[in-house]
Each structure stands twice: as structure tokens, then as C-alpha cells.
Amino acid sequence: MKRLLFLLAWASGMMAGLRAENISATASRTAWVMHFDGDWRVVGGLPEKALLISLQGLANRTAPRLYIVHPKEYQWEITEPLREFYERKHGVVFTELRTADEALAQFKSAARGYVIWDKAVASSLNVAFTIAGLEDALVVTEDLVPLAERHGLKRIDDLRGRYAGQSDAQIYQDAINRYWARCTRDAVMLMGGQRGAVMVPGMADWGVRQKMFFHDLAANPAIPAELALERKLLSELNPGATVFGWHPYGKDTEEQHTTLLSTYGLKMEGLHNLPNLSFNCQFSFTPGFRFTNHSHVAPDAKLEAKEKVYLSFVQSDSIGIGVWTKPGRGQLPFAWQVTMNWTRFSPAALEYFHESATPNDYFIGGLSGPGYMYPNHIPADKFPLLMKEANELMAQLDEHVLEIMDNSAADGNLGNADLTKETVDRYYAAFPNVIGFVNGYGPARTRDLRGSRPMISYDYYIDPRRPREEVAADLEELIALNPKRPYFLLVHVRESNDVNSLIAVVKQLPGSTEVVPLDEFLKLAASKKTYTTRYQDPEDPKHFKGF
Amino acid sequence: MRIPMRCLFLKIFLAVLLFPRALAASDAAFDGRWRLDPARSTALDGWSTLDLVIQTEGSKVTMRHDLTWHATKVQATNVLDTAGPAAVKNFFRLDQRHMAVYARPKESAQVQASWIDHGRTLRVEAAVPVETSQGNTSMRIYEEYRLQEGEAELMLIELHHTRPRPLVYRFTRVTENAARK
Numbered sequence: 001m002k003r004l005l006f007l008l009a010w011a012s013g014m015m016a017g018l019r020a021e022n023i024s025a026t027a028s029r030t031a032w033v034m035h036f037d038g039d040w041r042v043v044g045g046l047p048e049k050a051l052l053i054s055l056q057g058l059a060n061r062t063a064p065r066l067y068i069v070h071p072k073e074y075q076w077e078i079t080e081p082l083r084e085f086y087e088r089k090h091g092v093v094f095t096e097l098r099t100a101d102e103a104l105a106q107f108k109s110a111a112r113g114y115v116i117w118d119k120a121v122a123s124s125l126n127v128a129f130t131i132a133g134l135e136d137a138l139v140v141t142e143d144l145v146p147l148a149e150r151h152g153l154k155r156i157d158d159l160r161g162r163y164a165g166q167s168d169a170q171i172y173q174d175a176i177n178r179y180w181a182r183c184t185r186d187a188v189m190l191m192g193g194q195r196g197a198v199m200v201p202g203m204a205d206w207g208v209r210q211k212m213f214f215h216d217l218a219a220n221p222a223i224p225a226e227l228a229l230e231r232k233l234l235s236e237l238n239p240g241a242t243v244f245g246w247h248p249y250g251k252d253t254e255e256q257h258t259t260l261l262s263t264y265g266l267k268m269e270g271l272h273n274l275p276n277l278s279f280n281c282q283f284s285f286t287p288g289f290r291f292t293n294h295s296h297v298a299p300d301a302k303l304e305a306k307e308k309v310y311l312s313f314v315q316s317d318s319i320g321i322g323v324w325t326k327p328g329r330g331q332l333p334f335a336w337q338v339t340m341n342w343t344r345f346s347p348a349a350l351e352y353f354h355e356s357a358t359p360n361d362y363f364i365g366g367l368s369g370p371g372y373m374y375p376n377h378i379p380a381d382k383f384p385l386l387m388k389e390a391n392e393l394m395a396q397l398d399e400h401v402l403e404i405m406d407n408s409a410a411d412g413n414l415g416n417a418d419l420t421k422e423t424v425d426r427y428y429a430a431f432p433n434v435i436g437f438v439n440g441y442g443p444a445r446t447r448d449l450r451g452s453r454p455m456i457s458y459d460y461y462i463d464p465r466r467p468r469e470e471v472a473a474d475l476e477e478l479i480a481l482n483p484k485r486p487y488f489l490l491v492h493v494r495e496s497n498d499v500n501s502l503i504a505v506v507k508q509l510p511g512s513t514e515v516v517p518l519d520e521f522l523k524l525a526a527s528k529k530t531y532t533t534r535y536q537d538p539e540d541p542k543h544f545k546g547f
Numbered sequence: 548m549r550i551p552m553r554c555l556f557l558k559i560f561l562a563v564l565l566f567p568r569a570l571a572a573s574d575a576a577f578d579g580r581w582r583l584d585p586a587r588s589t590a591l592d593g594w595s596t597l598d599l600v601i602q603t604e605g606s607k608v609t610m611r612h613d614l615t616w617h618a619t620k621v622q623a624t625n626v627l628d629t630a631g632p633a634a635v636k637n638f639f640r641l642d643q644r645h646m647a648v649y650a651r652p653k654e655s656a657q658v659q660a661s662w663i664d665h666g667r668t669l670r671v672e673a674a675v676p677v678e679t680s681q682g683n684t685s686m687r688i689y690e691e692y693r694l695q696e697g698e699a700e701l702m703l704i705e706l707h708h709t710r711p712r713p714l715v716y717r718f719t720r721v722t723e724n725a726a727r728k
Binding site for chain 1: 677710
């Protein structure tokens with residue numbers, strides 16, 4: 001027991017020492033933190049949250065001052081661990097703000113006034129966010145006007161009644177006429193996601209800070225008036241611009257929207273509820289930090305596959321949404337798709353993930369390029385420049401595998417997720433230094449091997465709700481249906497699966513199955529090609545036929 | 548081999564007696580719309596809902612699958628012939644859609660369907676052409692559609708030669724009006 005106590009004391013002393021060293025490595029700074037609950041109802045917690053998020057965007061204009069921690073149930077699970085990271089590695093000293101009143105008292109000088117949005121017209125919130133960025137205004141409902149005025153803020157605009165009875169196309173046409181000319185052309189905020197009784201504009205701070213145009217126009221040919229407006233916005237963005245946010249649920253699909261912006265060579269960066277970018281973007285990597293991936297094989301290594309089944313797991317959807325913080329990580333080799341754009345928007349988050357990675361966590365670049373995009377639709381003349389950017393980011397992140405996803409013809413996580421031969425040719429030309437590519441989201445059947453660099457699609461997608469005994473049976477069936485050995489079974493793990501349950505699944509598989517890290521998997525797949533070469537066949541069914 | 552005359556008469560008598568009964572039972576009892584009861588069935592993968600619409604006519608059994616996946620609606624029909632083995636083009640199997648196992652369009656499955664258990668079970672055996680990452684192969688499927696006591700429920704038990712577990716789907720008879728809901 002004494003020895004144990006001594007070890008504990010020694011360890012805690014070491015940790016304290018490390019902490020002191022890290023803090024001393026950077027100048028300490030003051031910031032404020034608010035804790036949100038999970039109530040985003042329009043008739044509940046949304047109005048105050050919208051006010052605070054607009055305040056956050058303004059307060060963080062010139063320095064990182066206000067950070068928001070979300071409950072564990074929030075889709076982005078890392079806000080609390082990341083806050084601790086800022087304390088530990090950047091010396092940030094956070095002061096808690098408990099109420100909107102306290103937040104306004106602290107940051108009212110960042111705002112010039114307020115704009116009132118109309119709770120009866122959901123899109124007016126997006127117009128208000130646009131005004132907030134341009135006019136340094138807080139977005140408030142009429143109920144919150146007294147609070148804003150108590151802090152000396154004046155009315156800048158009032159949207160109540162302005163858009164009553166109008167369609168979204170009419171509302172956004174008016175907003176374009178009034179505000180688009182003054183908004184940034186490097187980005188646009190697609191503030192979609194949930195619509196109706198609940199809205200979660202968690203990313204609005206970033207749009208306000210950067211003076212973006214906010215909208216939730218549909219990229220749906222069935223709503224031509226909205227599609228035409230969206231096309232106008234996208235066509236007037238600068239080359240290499242980014243579409244932040246997410247598509248509006250119920251008005252169009254992720255596939256439609258991502259297809260549309262890809263045709264303009266633009267990048268998608270989501271989701272609409274991704275919080276704190278206005279804060280995160282103002283930190284760089286800590287001094288001396290360098291990305292070192294947990295590679296298991298050297299880039300030029302040559303492996304020989306044996307007569308067995310090789311299985312590898314990949315988690316995409318950006319690591320921040322995924323199972324990173326759930327129990328079991330590190331017990332199985334996992335590849336994690338990193339949204340490489342975060343190098344620019346959220347470096348601390350990337351550093352946090354790398355710092356907490358186990359030897360079984362291997363990072364790969366994605367999705368499809370320097371942002372989320374569908375490569376079958378990227379114009380040929382824009383492809384090289386985009387992929388040059390992706391190459392540079394991957395080099396910085398020490399990533400050697402690129403994950404590609406083109407769901408333009410798919411139906412959610414099912415259906416046609418394949419790449420044309422032309423697209424595959426472009427990737428092989430644009431990424432000479434990767435050890436291989438993985439493709440798909442749901443299962444796909446694009447496969448190739450050129451030189452020592454395979455392109456392997458997912459043979460299986462684990463739905464988090466699928467009973468584990470059926471997952472095991474599915475995998476066993478795939479193994480039986482692919483009788484040649486070696487068989488390379490690549491598995492996509494959907495965001496909220498937990499690793500412990502996968503360990504149980506793996507234990508049920510036949511004895512000749514080995515779970516290997518992705519880099520090793522690709523090297524083995526390069527050594528013996530038992531898979532067919534295949535690209536998207538023009539006759540393969542397409543759920544969405546395109547624009 | 549010689550068959551004693553008395554025994555032969557007995558067999559013919561039984562065949563005449565039972566054969567029409569089997570047909571009648573299947574005609575009357577299997578026809579209609581059957582809705583999957585997800586709570587008592589193997590989990591579907593990649594389908595949200597499933598209705599089976601069965602129609603029998605002579606030796607033919609038309610089996611339509613009305614499927615949804617979120618907003619997507621799919622109909623797939625197999626016409627089975629209990630008179631003997633047949634090649635069925637684009638045979639639809641209730642697939643686990645998150646597996647990279649694809650139907651091979653325009654190709655035919657070898658299918659044998661027969662009534663057993665006095666017409667209360669439709670047995671279907673099929674060799675279905677599929678594509679996997681290693682190329683083209685075939686999946687042998689064995690199905691039994693069993694009419695349950697009271698004729699308000701239908702159970703489908705499906706075996707694959709490649710799968711270690713049976714797939715068990717339970718259906719409840721619904722009216723055609725229910726299809727619109």
C-alpha cells in the first residue's frame with residue numbers, strides 16, 4: 001500500500017509538473033465559459049442561446065474570449081475535454097458566466113445593438129444572424145429586448161412582420177438584395193439542420209464573426225426558386241471558398257447539397273451545430289507540437305499477406321462526433337478520418353485528438369479532399385488545386401491515407417457510392433505519396449490497385465442500432481461469400497458505435513480473421529490482389545440523378 | 548419395383564384427396580397483404596418497413612415486396628411457380644443492405660417453390676447470383692413461409708448457405724387500406 005501511495009504521489013507530482021510546464025510555455029490568458037443545456041426549442045431555450053451565440057461571435061472577433069460547453073448528449077462531445085485542453089496547454093483561465101445577463105454585462109461593448117427576429121418565421125433567424133455579423137448586433141426575440149436594452153443596446157433592425165407569409169425563397173431574395181454585397185465571399189453559412197420546433201444554430205458564432213451570409217436554401221430541384229438562389233450564392237463565392245453548416249433537413253438531402261457545392265469546386269464544413277469555431281480559430285498549435293501519426297508500417301514497406309481474412313475498421317464523420325470519448329477506444333486498431341480543414345479552423349481540437357491518441361489510433365485524411373465534397377462532380381479544372389491543398393494539409397498532419405466519399409448517387413448510407421474511372425485516375429495522379437485510398441460511406445465497390453497503392457471500398461457499414469449478433473453474422477457471411485484468401489474486409493464504423501461492442505463482435509468471427517491497422521491493411525492489400533478492379537458503372541442505379 | 552395394387556390405389560386416393568386441398572389452403576390463406584412486425588423479427592438492415600403482398604393463381608405465386616427506406620419507396624416482385632424449377636430474372640432477396648453484396652441485374656436465379664405441410668408452408672429454394680468484392684458468386688437461399696394458427700400471421704424463416712444464423716421475419720395480415728397508411 002505504501003508503495004502504491006508513493007507511486008500515486010509521484011505520478012500526481014509529475015502531472016502537476018507537466019501542467020506547470022505547459023502553462024509556462026504559453027502566456028496565460030483570460031476567457032469566459034458558459035454551459036449550455038440541451039433545450040433548443042423555439043418556444044424554450046433557443047432564443048437565449050441564439051442571443052448568446054451571436055454575442056460569442058462578436059465577443060470573439062478580435063480575441064478568444066467566450067467559449068461554450070455543451071452537455072454530453074450534444075452531437076459534438078468534445079467541448080468539455082477541449083476546454084480542459086485550453087486550460088492545460090494554452091494556459092487559458094476560464095471564468096464562468098452563469099446567465100445571459102452576466103454574459104451581456106461582460107461583453108456588451110462588443111455589440112452596437114440588437115436585431116429582433118420573428119419566432120413565427122424561422123428563416124428570419126438566419127437573416128438576423130447575417131445582420132448580426134454585418135452590424136455588430138445581437139439577435140433577440142421580442143421577449144429579450146428588455147434584457148438587451150438594460151445593457152444599453154439599441155435597436156438596429158426589427159424583422160417582426162417583415163417576412164410574414166413569405167416563402168423562404170422570397171425571404172432570402174430580400175436578404176440577398178439587402179446584405180449579400182457586404183458579406184464575405186470566402187464562405188457562406190448554410191444554417192440548416194433541424195427545422196421547425198427545434199433549431200440548433202451552434203455554428204452561428206463563426207458566421208457572425210466572419211460576416212457570412214446565413215441561409216437554409218434547399219439544393220432540391222423540386223424547389224427551383226430556392227435552388228436558383230443558392231446557385232447564385234455559390235457562383236459568386238471566391239475560388240476555394242467554404243460552405244459552412246449543413247443542409248436543411250426535410251427540404252433537401254445531404255447528397256443533393258454536397259453534390260451542388262461540389263459542382264462549384266467548393267468545400268463543405270459541417271455540421272450546423274459545430275460550436276466554438278470563433279474561439280478555436282484563434283489558437284495555433286502549441287510551441288514545438290508536431291503531428292506524429294501512429295503508423296504501423298513505413299510508407300515504403302512491403303508486406304506479404306497470408307491466407308487469411310484481414311479486417312480493418314475506419315471511423316469517419318469527423319472524429320469529434322464519433323466514439324473518441326467513449327469507453328474502449330484503443331483496444332482495437334481504428335483509423336479515424338480527420339477533417340483536415342480543422343488545421344485552420346480548430347487546430348487545438350486536432351492537437352487534442354493527437355495528444356490523446358493511443359497506438360491503435362491512426363489518422364487519415366478526408367473527406368475526398370480539403371473539405372467534404374463529392375469528387376465525381378468536382379470540375380476537372382478545379383480538382384488539382386483543391387487536391388494540392390489536401391496534400392499540404394495531409395503532410396502537415398502526417399497522414400498517408402485519403403478517405404474518399406461520393407454519395408451523390410446514393411440514398412443516405414446506402415446505394416451507389418462509387419467513383420468513376422476518371423475520378424479514380426485523378427486521385428492516383430493527385431496523391432502520389434499516399435499508401436492507399438479508402439472509399440465509401442455505406443458499402444461501395446470501387447476498387448483498384450496501381451503500383452503498391454490500393455483503393456479499397458467498404459465492404460460493410462456498421463449501423464450503430466444493428467444488434468451485435470447480426471453484425472457478427474453479417475461479417476461471417478461476407479467472409480463466406482468472399483472465399484479467396486486473403487480476403488480484405490474493410491469496415492466503416494458509424495459515429496456512435498462503441499468500441500467495446502465491436503470487440504465482442506470480433507471475438508465471434510472465425511479464427512483465421514485478423515484485425516489490422518489500416519496502413520498495414522492497405523500494404524497487405526497491395527501484396528495480393530484478390531479483389532476485382534471496378535469503377536462506377538453508368539448502368540449502376542442512381543438515387544439522385546443530379547441537377 | 549412392383550407396387551401392390553391395393554397400395555397404389557391408396558396412394559392415388561390420398562393424392563386426389565390432398566392435392567386440391569393443398570391448393571385451396573394456399574389460395575385462400577396466403578393471399579393478401581402481410582406487414583412485418585419488427586419487434587418480433589430479425590432486424591432489417593437498410594429497410595425501414597416491409598409489406599409482403601401475396602397473390603396465388605394456379606401454380607403461380609406472386610410475391611410483391613413493398614419496402615421503404617426513409618423517404619424512398621421500393622417495390623420488388625418475384626413470381627414463383629410451384630409446378631417446378633424455374634429461372635427467375637432479377638430475383639429479389641431481402642438483402643442486408645449494408646453489406647457489399649449486390650444483385651446482378653438481368654441475371655436469373657434458379658428457383659424452386661413448392662407447397663408443403665398440406666399447403667400451409669410455401670418452401671422456396673433459390674440460387675441467387677450476387678456480386679461481391681472478389682467477383683461474381685452465388686448465394687443459396689432456403690425459405691419457408693409458414694402460415695400460423697388462425698391464419699392472421701405469417702412467419703418467414705430464411706437460411707443462407709453463407710450465414711450462421713437464420714433470419715426470422717414475422718408478419719401480420721393487414722387490409723389493403725392499411726397500405727395507404
